[in-house]
Amino acid sequence: DAGLGNGGLGRLAACFLDSLATLAYPAYGYGIRYEFGIFDQEIRNGYQVERPDDWLRFGSAWEVPRPQRVVPVSLYGRTEHVVEGGKQKVRWVDARHVMGMPYDVPIPGYRNGTVNTLRLWRARAAQELDLADFNAGDYLAAVEDRDLSENISKVLYPNDVTVMGKELRLQQQYFFVSCSIHDIVHRHVWRYKKTHPTFDAFADKVAIQLNDTHPSIAIAELMRVLVDEHELEWERAWKICQGVFGYTNHTLMPEALEKWSVDLFGRVLPRHLELVYEINRRFLDEMRSSGRVDEAAVQRMSLIEEGATKSVRMANLAVVGSRSVNGVAELHTDLLKKVLFKDFNQLWPEKFNSKTNGVTPRRWLLQANPELASAITEAVGPEWVTDASRLTGLAPLAEDAGFRRLFRRVKRQNKEKLAAIALAEHGVALDPDAIFDVQVKRLHEYKRQLLNAVRIASEYLKMKSDRSYRPHPRAYLFAAKAAPGYAMAKWHIKLINSIGDVVNADPATRDHLKVLFLRNYRVSLAERIMPAAEVSEQISTAGTEASGTGNMKFAMNGALTVGTLDGANVEIREEVGAENFFLFGMTVEEVEALKAKGYHPRERYYADPRIKETLDAIASGVFSPGEPGLFKPVVDALLDHDPYLVLADFAAYCACQDQVTAAYKDTERWNRMAILNVARSGRFSSDRTIRQYADEIWHLSPVRAEE
Numbered sequence: 001d002a003g004l005g006n007g008g009l010g011r012l013a014a015c016f017l018d019s020l021a022t023l024a025y026p027a028y029g030y031g032i033r034y035e036f037g038i039f040d041q042e043i044r045n046g047y048q049v050e051r052p053d054d055w056l057r058f059g060s061a062w063e064v065p066r067p068q069r070v071v072p073v074s075l076y077g078r079t080e081h082v083v084e085g086g087k088q089k090v091r092w093v094d095a096r097h098v099m100g101m102p103y104d105v106p107i108p109g110y111r112n113g114t115v116n117t118l119r120l121w122r123a124r125a126a127q128e129l130d131l132a133d134f135n136a137g138d139y140l141a142a143v144e145d146r147d148l149s150e151n152i153s154k155v156l157y158p159n160d161v162t163v164m165g166k167e168l169r170l171q172q173q174y175f176f177v178s179c180s181i182h183d184i185v186h187r188h189v190w191r192y193k194k195t196h197p198t199f200d201a202f203a204d205k206v207a208i209q210l211n212d213t214h215p216s217i218a219i220a221e222l223m224r225v226l227v228d229e230h231e232l233e234w235e236r237a238w239k240i241c242q243g244v245f246g247y248t249n250h251t252l253m254p255e256a257l258e259k260w261s262v263d264l265f266g267r268v269l270p271r272h273l274e275l276v277y278e279i280n281r282r283f284l285d286e287m288r289s290s291g292r293v294d295e296a297a298v299q300r301m302s303l304i305e306e307g308a309t310k311s312v313r314m315a316n317l318a319v320v321g322s323r324s325v326n327g328v329a330e331l332h333t334d335l336l337k338k339v340l341f342k343d344f345n346q347l348w349p350e351k352f353n354s355k356t357n358g359v360t361p362r363r364w365l366l367q368a369n370p371e372l373a374s375a376i377t378e379a380v381g382p383e384w385v386t387d388a389s390r391l392t393g394l395a396p397l398a399e400d401a402g403f404r405r406l407f408r409r410v411k412r413q414n415k416e417k418l419a420a421i422a423l424a425e426h427g428v429a430l431d432p433d434a435i436f437d438v439q440v441k442r443l444h445e446y447k448r449q450l451l452n453a454v455r456i457a458s459e460y461l462k463m464k465s466d467r468s469y470r471p472h473p474r475a476y477l478f479a480a481k482a483a484p485g486y487a488m489a490k491w492h493i494k495l496i497n498s499i500g501d502v503v504n505a506d507p508a509t510r511d512h513l514k515v516l517f518l519r520n521y522r523v524s525l526a527e528r529i530m531p532a533a534e535v536s537e538q539i540s541t542a543g544t545e546a547s548g549t550g551n552m553k554f555a556m557n558g559a560l561t562v563g564t565l566d567g568a569n570v571e572i573r574e575e576v577g578a579e580n581f582f583l584f585g586m587t588v589e590e591v592e593a594l595k596a597k598g599y600h601p602r603e604r605y606y607a608d609p610r611i612k613e614t615l616d617a618i619a620s621g622v623f624s625p626g627e628p629g630l631f632k633p634v635v636d637a638l639l640d641h642d643p644y645l646v647l648a649d650f651a652a653y654c655a656c657q658d659q660v661t662a663a664y665k666d667t668e669r670w671n672r673m674a675i676l677n678v679a680r681s682g683r684f685s686s687d688r689t690i691r692q693y694a695d696e697i698w699h700l701s702p703v704r705a706e707e
């Protein structure tokens with residue numbers, strides 16, 4: 001629960017560290033040692049309330065501070081171009097200085113003698129106190145300055161996909177990158193000073209994988225270090241950069257595309273702005289003189305966006321400066337090539353590749369679900385822990401009534417444990433015989449928690465009006481943090497809680513329908529939820545979820561997916577078999593066609609009585625007695641805009657959920673399907689993903705620790 005990330009992107013990195021160490025790859029992770037990680041979420045009267053995550057309050061046993069390895073970082077100031085000994089040189093002067101102090105977190109491999117390092121940087125004041133201020137008698141000003149520097153690693157920005165053009169955020173990115181590049185260069189120079197006194201071998205020995213564009217300023221920083229500090233020629237330095245970096249893109253959402261206004265960028269990083277301009281000038285010249293691309297494409301690929309506010313496009317910098325660009329699932333990579341990076345793909349098709357995400361079976365099966373893990377080990381031997389392809393050995397056991405009984409007993413125990421948490425934490429009694437239907441992930445409109453909520457509301461209304469309609473009891477579980485500034489997402493949390501308040505209290509339905517929003521979704525809670533889940537909700541609008549990784553954790557623990565053809569759902573369905581997956585909804589092509597033709601959500605409302613009845617109920621206060629108009633804005637937004645096509649997919653979703661209910665009636669069949677999901681989830685081990693990165697991008701081999 002060191003909440004040093006927001007959601008899937010950071011958790012993926014954590015799974016990757018586990019796989020890197022377990023496969024004995026010589027690799028480091030780098031990050032920021034935030035004093036406050038992702039906020040703690042409380043729910044008050046159904047609303048999300050954020051509390052600071054003071055995770056270092058009692059110190060951390062899992063970090064080793066390395067004060068002897070502090071690194072100086074410059075920010076602000078200006079550049080001076082001088083001629084020294086007949087050579088053009090650039091000096092970064094009048095800068096503010098901050099120190100980066102490394103804290104090393106050991107990352108042990110699974111019983112293999114390898115321990116890798118996650119190095120987290122903490123910002124410290126360059127000097128304890130500014131002596132000039134101090135001597136002038138301004139003791140307080142001296143201390144305040146100190147605070148300013150240390151603010152850099154104070155708090156994680158809690159937005160999952162939407163970027164915020166905040167100055168402090170740019171400082172964080174550069175601080176982290178500058179410390180890490182310094183570390184990497186220093187290690188190389190130190191280790192190879194005898195054998196390779198130059199940078200000749202740098203690109204052979206070093207690979208840096210950029211986890212989205214947040215650290216992509218590293219490309220300019222490595223140029224600065226090589227050109228300004230080590231006095232390499234531009235061409236040589238650029239060749240090294242292009243041999244070192246790989247860039248992983250994690251989303252197609254336009255609001256995630258990082259752009260920094262040239263003003264802000266140049267103020268915080270004056271030298272880097274010059275370097276970005278120079279990289280761009282050379283790149284655009286090359287494009288224009290190649291005659292391969294027209295002027296419009298040149299403009300689109302430029303690292304600089306012209307317009308009202310001129311800005312630096314970090315994704316374009318990442319693509320131009322990297323040897324490899326990858327998406328995180330097949331579908332996502334296809335869309336990257338076709339849409340987001342179309343021009344670049346035409347130019348450099350060989351740069352683009354796909355690396356479908358994965359999750360570590362050590363945490364998400366062995367540790368989180370020890371009973372199922374034992375049953376698996378009993379059945380196929382212990383090797384699956386580090387070779388997830390062995391899980392296929394379970395497939396024949398889907399036909400074994402005894403194994404199915406065991407599997408069912410384990411699931412039932414896990415459901416009881418989660419029910420105990422629900423009761424203790426929320427006072428809500430879940431029936432362990434109910435279907436545990438789960439949607440846990442960050443709250444975002446594109447993930448469509450609202451689709452799930454509206455259908456639950458419609459189920460409730462149907463039960464109220466038709467006393468004979470009593471499907472198998474279901475417990476709908478949600479957990480999700482909303483970005484504190486994302487008003488609509490917060491309304492969705494409130495709506496889910498309000499629906500829960502009404503349906504859980506209604507004697508007519510409460511034995512058939514439960515809705516619970518679990519507070520403060522985080523890794524430790526996910527470890528309780530995944531093993532207990534039976535239905536995994538992966539219902540994003542096709543073309544919006546890059547991959548998803550929760551979807552993999554659920555399948556690995558034997559939950560059946562209700563899902564759209566989005567992200568890695570496509571590959572999960574391929575792998576587990578279409579007959580063991582509940583598919584619904586529009587495809588990417590259908591989504592595009594509908595948008596092109598013009599989508600009018602209000603027409604769906606008038607055409608489908610179930611939609612109309614449910615939205616009218618929500619808007620008129622059936623779920624907010626006492627505050628009748630409370631959810632009208634949520635409903636209006638659906639009727640007027642519905643950017644993620646909730647209403648367009650609603651009927652298909654309901655029909656699919658009816659199939660789920662029908663399938664659950666046949667317990668033996670359900671368990672067969674669930675076991676096959678586990679058996680065929682091996683491809684979604686992050687070990688497979690990491691091997692692909694190592695073989696296809698980094699050209700890296702394992703280094704076994706000596707006995």
Ligand code: 8GP
Pocket residue numbers: 007008009010012160161162163212250251256328357545546547548549567
């Ligand atoms: C997430 C994707 O939304 C998720 O589908 C994927 O599984 C995960 O990355 C790991 O690849 N993306 C982000 O969190 C993300 O793009 N954050 C934005 C700020 C870039």
